[in-house]
Amino acid sequence: MTSLLVIVVLVLLAIALWQLTKIFDLTQVGSSSDDTQVASDNDNNIQGYIMFGFLAFIYIFTIYGLLKWGNLALHTPASEHGLLVDNLMNITWVLIFVVQFITQGLLYWFSFKNRGHKDKKALFFADSNKLEAIWSIIPSVVLACLILYGLYAWNNIMFVDKDEDVIEIELYAQQFKWTARYAGNDNVLGKANVRLIEGINTLGVDMSDPNSQDDIVVSELHIPKGKKVHFKMRSQDVLHSAYMPHFRAQMNCVPGMVTEFAFVPTYTTSEYRELPFMVEKVSNINKLRAEKSVELVAKGGTALDPYTFDYLLLCNKICGASHYNMQMKVVVDTPEDYKKWLSEKTTLAQDIKAAAAAKAPAEGPKATTDSTAKDTVKAVIDTVKAAIAKVAMK
Amino acid sequence: MSAEAHDHDHGHDHEHEHHHKETFITKYIFSIDHKMIAKQYLITGIFMGIIGIAMSLLFRMQLAWPEESFKIFNVLLGDKFAPDGVMANDIYLALVTIHGTIMVFFVLTAGLSGTFSNLLIPLQIGARDMASGFMNMVSYWLFFLSAVIMLSSLFVEAGPASAGWTIYPPLSALPQAIPGSGTGMTLWLVSMAIFIASSLMGSLNYIVTVINLRTKGMSMTRLPLTIWTFFVTAIIGVISFPVLLSAALLLIFDRSFGTSFFLSDIYIAGEVLHYQGGSPVLFEHLFWFLGHPEVYIVILPAMGLVSEIMATNSRKPIFGYRAMIMSVLAIAFLSTIVWGHHMFISGMNPFLGSVFTFTTLLIAIPSAVKAFNWITTLWKGNLQFNPAMLFSIGMVSTFITGGLTGIILGDSTLDINVHDTYFVIAHFHLVMGISALYGMFAGIYHWFPKMYGRMLNKNLGYIHFWVTAVCAYGVFFPMHFIGLAGLPRRYYTNTNFPLFDDLQNVNVLITTFALVGGAFQLVFLYNFFVSIFYGKKAVQNPWRSTTLEWTTPVEHIHGNWPGEIPHVYRWPYDYSNPNHDVDFVPQNVPMKEGEEVLHH
Numbered sequence: 006m007t008s009l010l011v012i013v014v015l016v017l018l019a020i021a022l023w024q025l026t027k028i029f030d031l032t033q034v035g036s037s038s039d040d041t042q043v044a045s046d047n048d049n050n051i052q053g054y055i056m057f058g059f060l061a062f063i064y065i066f067t068i069y070g071l072l073k074w075g076n077l078a079l080h081t082p083a084s085e086h087g088l089l090v091d092n093l094m095n096i097t098w099v100l101i102f103v104v105q106f107i108t109q110g111l112l113y114w115f116s117f118k119n120r121g122h123k124d125k126k127a128l129f130f131a132d133s134n135k136l137e138a139i140w141s142i143i144p145s146v147v148l149a150c151l152i153l154y155g156l157y158a159w160n161n162i163m164f165v166d167k168d169e170d171v172i173e174i175e176l177y178a179q180q181f182k183w184t185a186r187y188a189g190n191d192n193v194l195g196k197a198n199v200r201l202i203e204g205i206n207t208l209g210v211d212m213s214d215p216n217s218q219d220d221i222v223v224s225e226l227h228i229p230k231g232k233k234v235h236f237k238m239r240s241q242d243v244l245h246s247a248y249m250p251h252f253r254a255q256m257n258c259v260p261g262m263v264t265e266f267a268f269v270p271t272y273t274t275s276e277y278r279e280l281p282f283m284v285e286k287v288s289n290i291n292k293l294r295a296e297k298s299v300e301l302v303a304k305g306g307t308a309l310d311p312y313t314f315d316y317l318l319l320c321n322k323i324c325g326a327s328h329y330n331m332q333m334k335v336v337v338d339t340p341e342d343y344k345k346w347l348s349e350k351t352t353l354a355q356d357i358k359a360a361a362a363a364k365a366p367a368e369g370p371k372a373t374t375d376s377t378a379k380d381t382v383k384a385v386i387d388t389v390k391a392a393i394a395k396v397a398m399k
Numbered sequence: 400m401s402a403e404a405h406d407h408d409h410g411h412d413h414e415h416e417h418h419h420k421e422t423f424i425t426k427y428i429f430s431i432d433h434k435m436i437a438k439q440y441l442i443t444g445i446f447m448g449i450i451g452i453a454m455s456l457l458f459r460m461q462l463a464w465p466e467e468s469f470k471i472f473n474v475l476l477g478d479k480f481a482p483d484g485v486m487a488n489d490i491y492l493a494l495v496t497i498h499g500t501i502m503v504f505f506v507l508t509a510g511l512s513g514t515f516s517n518l519l520i521p522l523q524i525g526a527r528d529m530a531s532g533f534m535n536m537v538s539y540w541l542f543f544l545s546a547v548i549m550l551s552s553l554f555v556e557a558g559p560a561s562a563g564w565t566i567y568p569p570l571s572a573l574p575q576a577i578p579g580s581g582t583g584m585t586l587w588l589v590s591m592a593i594f595i596a597s598s599l600m601g602s603l604n605y606i607v608t609v610i611n612l613r614t615k616g617m618s619m620t621r622l623p624l625t626i627w628t629f630f631v632t633a634i635i636g637v638i639s640f641p642v643l644l645s646a647a648l649l650l651i652f653d654r655s656f657g658t659s660f661f662l663s664d665i666y667i668a669g670e671v672l673h674y675q676g677g678s679p680v681l682f683e684h685l686f687w688f689l690g691h692p693e694v695y696i697v698i699l700p701a702m703g704l705v706s707e708i709m710a711t712n713s714r715k716p717i718f719g720y721r722a723m724i725m726s727v728l729a730i731a732f733l734s735t736i737v738w739g740h741h742m743f744i745s746g747m748n749p750f751l752g753s754v755f756t757f758t759t760l761l762i763a764i765p766s767a768v769k770a771f772n773w774i775t776t777l778w779k780g781n782l783q784f785n786p787a788m789l790f791s792i793g794m795v796s797t798f799i800t801g802g803l804t805g806i807i808l809g810d811s812t813l814d815i816n817v818h819d820t821y822f823v824i825a826h827f828h829l830v831m832g833i834s835a836l837y838g839m840f841a842g843i844y845h846w847f848p849k850m851y852g853r854m855l856n857k858n859l860g861y862i863h864f865w866v867t868a869v870c871a872y873g874v875f876f877p878m879h880f881i882g883l884a885g886l887p888r889r890y891y892t893n894t895n896f897p898l899f900d901d902l903q904n905v906n907v908l909i910t911t912f913a914l915v916g917g918a919f920q921l922v923f924l925y926n927f928f929v930s931i932f933y934g935k936k937a938v939q940n941p942w943r944s945t946t947l948e949w950t951t952p953v954e955h956i957h958g959n960w961p962g963e964i965p966h967v968y969r970w971p972y973d974y975s976n977p978n979h980d981v982d983f984v985p986q987n988v989p990m991k992e993g994e995e996v997l998h999h
Contacts (some may be wrong), residue, residue, distance in 0.1 A: 008902070008907050008908060008911035011873075011908070011911050011912070011915070012911060012915060012940075013683045015866065015869070015915050018866070019862065019866060019919070022993065023862065027616075029857075032459055040938065040941060041784060041854075041935060041940065042854035042855065042856060042857045042934075042941075043854075043857070043941055044783045044784045044785045044788075044857065044937050048784055048857065048861075049782065049783060049784050052784035052789065052861065053782070053784065055865060056784075056792070059865075059868060059869075062805075062869065063872065066872060066876060067793075067876070068878060070880065071958060074877060074879070074880035074881075074905060077411055077473045077880050077881065077883070077884045077901060077902060077905070078880060078883035078884055079883060079884060079885050080815070082813070089771070089812070090812055090813065090816060094807065094812070094813055095808055095814060097810070097813065101803045101804065101806065101807075104803060105799065105800060105803055106798075108770060108774065108799050109796060109799065109800070111774050112773075112774050112777070112792065112795055112796055112799070113792075113796075115774060115775055115777035115778050115780075116782060116792055118783050119713075119777060119778070119779060119780045119781065119782045120784065121781045121783045121784065122778075122781065123716070124779045126714070126781060126975050126982060127713060127715040127780045127781040127974065127982065128715065128778075128779035128974040128975070129715065129716065129781070129975050129977055129997060130715065130716070130718065130775075130778070130779065131716040131720065131997060131998035131999070132718065132720065132721065132998055132999050133718075133719070134717045134999075135721055136719075136771075136775065137722045137768065137772075140767055140768055140771040141764060141767075141768055144764050145764055146762055148761070148763055148764065148806075149691075151760065151806065151810065152756060152760050155756055155760075155810040155811065155813070156753050156757070158812040159749065159752060159753060159756065159811045159812045160749075160753065162747035162812065162815070163752065164749060171922065179666075180576065180667070182663060198664060199664045199665065199666035199671055200664070200666075200671050202666050202671070209666065211669040238726050238746075241575050241664075241665065241666045241667070242569065242573075242576060242665055242667040243568075243569045243570040243573070244567050244569070244570065244679055246472060246744070246818075247817075247883075248887065250816060250885030251494060251885075253815060253816045254598045254746050254815065254816075255815050255816060255818055255819075256744050256746065257744055257745050257746050259678070259679055259680060259745070259746045260569060260662070260663060260664055261662070261663025261664040261665075261675075261676075261677065261678055261679070261680065262663075262678065262680070262746060264746035265657045278978075286901065288902055290897060290898075290901050293613040293900050293901060294900060297900075299541055304615075309897075311899035312898075312900070314898070317685060317896070317898065319885075319887055319896075320887070321818070321819045321820070321887040322567075323492065323562060323563045323567075323570065323889045324576075325570065325576055325577045326489040326492065326577060326578075326891075327488065327891075327893070328492070328889060329488065329890035329891040329892055329893070330889065330895045330896060330897070332787075332895070334584055340458045341444070349875070350434075354728065361485075375491075389444055
């Protein structure tokens with residue numbers, strides 16, 4: 006509806022302008038010179054006023070935008086370093102709005118004020134070293150502060166102290182899903198390579214590596230509140246980007262290398278849901294969804310489920326046709342819940358063994374099992390055997 | 400008439416006879432006259448612009464009304480990519496990719512730089528033509544060829560390249576990863592390789608011409624700022640385009656000959672590929688070594704055009720001529736050492752992130768100098784609001800608005816969370832997309848009389864500008880908010896994320912503005928093509944400008960000036976000089992006896 010209104014207004018505006026052009030054409034009848042297409046004093050006057058109007062438009066549109074859409078922006082950060090990021094962001098925003106307000110104001114005000122007239126002569130004002138110095142030095146000083154603050158924050162966020170007590174988790178990207186691998190009791194992730202991908206070992210974990218034995222592979226990410234989580238990212242096919250907007254965290258996943266990012270979550274999922282801004286946001290979204298549902302049902306479709314908030318991991322680097330649907334739910338638990346959740350999970354080694362065991366007896370009665378599956382199972386068994394042998398040897 | 404001048408006229412007559420042998424083909428098609436080549440670039444650029452902008456309107460419709468059926472999708476995209484009028488997700492990515500490629504390279508690089516460098520360099524420095532007319536012609540026709548190849552990729556079976564205009568491998572290298580990385584991508588790479596060859600020939604020509612062919616008295620510090628920006632742009636192009644060419648060649652090797660420059664450890668479609676040891680990050684470095692200077696290749700000529708037009712229409716010298724030159728040089732230098740700010744979260748060493756944050760934010764200083772100088776140029780001027788002037792003011796406005804958010808994106812810490820979101824799209828469309836487009840429009844409105852000997856209709860120009868100005872802010876201002884909400888770019892739809900449901904109304908508003916703004920470009924097209932044939936005849940110097948191009952006759956002649964090339968006696972910005980009664984003194988007017996130079 007608003008869009009229709011905008012169209013109507015703009016069309017009317019266009020018609021009005023069109024009619025104005027006709028008036029201009031009439032006023033120019035009888036003028037003999039060839040410069041009818043060069044701005045006249047009349048044009049200068051009208052355009053000058055429109056310039057002023059446009060300045061008002063920019064200001065009003067900015068304020069309208071802040072009021073109407075300001076609450077769409079990500080709110081309270083859910084990670085420790087997120088506060089630092091948002092603080093720097095807010096400082097930068099204040100600076101930007103001040104500069105934007107002043108420079109746009111001057112630009113359009115001067116345009117309006119100095120609109121041309123044939124009796125006027127412009128001031129010959131070619132240069133001033135003093136002015137140039139002022140507007141080189143002031144931005145330099147301001148930027149120096151921003152750079153220093155930015156670098157301080159960046160170094161804090163990006164470099165993980167080797168001795169720090171962190172939880173190691175691997176984020177594994179492939180077209181178009183995420184998987185997570187937990188390092189288990191030893192808190193060391195086993196080696197992995199895509200060349201070792203086989204059967205249910207979809208991450209190519211090297212099962213001959215002793216560190217791999219207690220690794221746990223899951224498709225929903227759980228992390229504990231208040232503990233630093235060190236993510237190591239891999240990709241098996243193309244570039245992906247692990248983007249967790251609420252934690253102010255993002256890092257590309259690059260095939261052939263391991264990238265990393267670490268942060269400390271500060272709100273559990275249920276705490277974050279209770280934050281006033283989030284309650285409001287979710288109720289607003291649900292209102293919109295309810296409206297949409299009515300529409301859908303009227304068309305014979307099914308209604309949309311009501312929405313409850315969850316942290317998300319999104320893919321934020323174009324990765325193929327279904328890039329727009331590559332996501333994983335992230336749950337921040339209390340440390341106790343996290344421990345409990347993790348302890349209920351089986352390790353990859355157990356999974357592989359179970360898969361092998363499940364497939365092995367099935368082979369006898371069902372002679373028609375397709376050969377690829379057989380091969381896979383065999384290979385898995387072999388890998389496990391080799392791994393066990395290796396461990397035993399050590 | 401002095402004997403000397405007479406001699407020259409005579410000599411010219413002789414020359415003229417020679418050129419009468421021109422056939423239709425040598426005059427309009429394989430022309431070596433820089434003015435004709437400029438027009439060829441412009442028309443090709445406009446044609447590509449229509450396609451590029453139309454594509455953006457299509458995918459904007461998909462974003463506002465996701466997966467809804469539009470007959471126009473089916474008509475334009477066919478049954479394969481828009482069955483029942485619903486846009487498919489792979490063609491969405493293809494449209495995004497080709498829109499970016501066309502707008503950045505074919506419209507704002509070749510269309511803008513190619514048009515105005517070719518038109519203005521010889522005319523404003525006082526040369527009969529480019530240093531090598533033949534190379535200039537080859538440059539245009541290679542550009543034309545690359546455009547044809549790029550457009551032909553739209554018709555291959557699996558669709559055109561769809562890995563984004565940045566064509567990061569492995570996505571761009573593996574047809575298994577996305578269908579567009581088959582024949583479509585091959586054509587994209589071939590097209591770009593030819594485009595780069597064209598661009599290099601053009602750039603070398605511009606550099607040589609500016610250095611060697613300036614008329615008597617035209618010292619470097621008497622060059623109009625347009626020429627300075629074209630000159631510096633050409634230098635950046637020569638430095639950075641070959642790096643993209645090498646990246647494209649290595650990618651072709653990886654795709655076709657099994658090398659592993661950019662690929663390693665890949666498991667796709669159920670099998671392990673043989674690639675080992677390469678790195679996509681290397682490609683990102685090579686790509687952005689061009690990619691970032693490229694945005695300055697786009698914006699610097701626009702800055703030059705705007706400076707020139709603002710001075711003329713303010714009837715005032717451009718403020719801080721030397722500071723403007725210094726800032727262009729500073730921007731050019733810095734532009735080659737900031738590419739890493741596209742890669743803060745690419746997995747490169749975070750230490751590099753610190754370095755690139757530092758160099759990137761430094762660019763804000765020369766940019767601020769330029770913005771303040773433009774604003775001061777307006778102060779106490781006698782502003783003539785010709786359409787070109789409106790677009791110039793608009794350019795400064797969008798350059799500031801878009802540039803300021805660069806402080807956020809250039810800061811590695813802040814980039815973490817807005818990287819690759821709609822915030823980035825809002826930023827670069829304002830600061831280099833819309834700004835450069837405004838610069839181009841300003842240039843067209845201003846130099847149309849020089850190109851076609853006729854005037855564009857000013858009232859249509861006013862309508863064109865104001866609707867475009869409102870719509871440009873209407874499209875890109877709200878986009879900042881959906882970016883800050885965390886919405887990633889290049890998503891076919893965000894309906895899979897209830898989290899983003901509250902952004903949908905904003906998307907509808909953006910698309911509405913885009914459609915209206917796009918539709919009003921038809922006003923410009925109508926004005927442009929009708930005025931070529933039916934516009935009011937132009938006088939020799941319609942804007943009462945000081946630069947040399949306005950001393951040439953309205954009707955084009957090969958060699959530009961009928962007689963001797965004018966000599967230059969003063970800088971290009973003697974507007975409202977208190978020593979003179981008229982408010983402009985062309986560069987070829989000798990200094991009065993005892994006249995002092997009033998500027999530094």
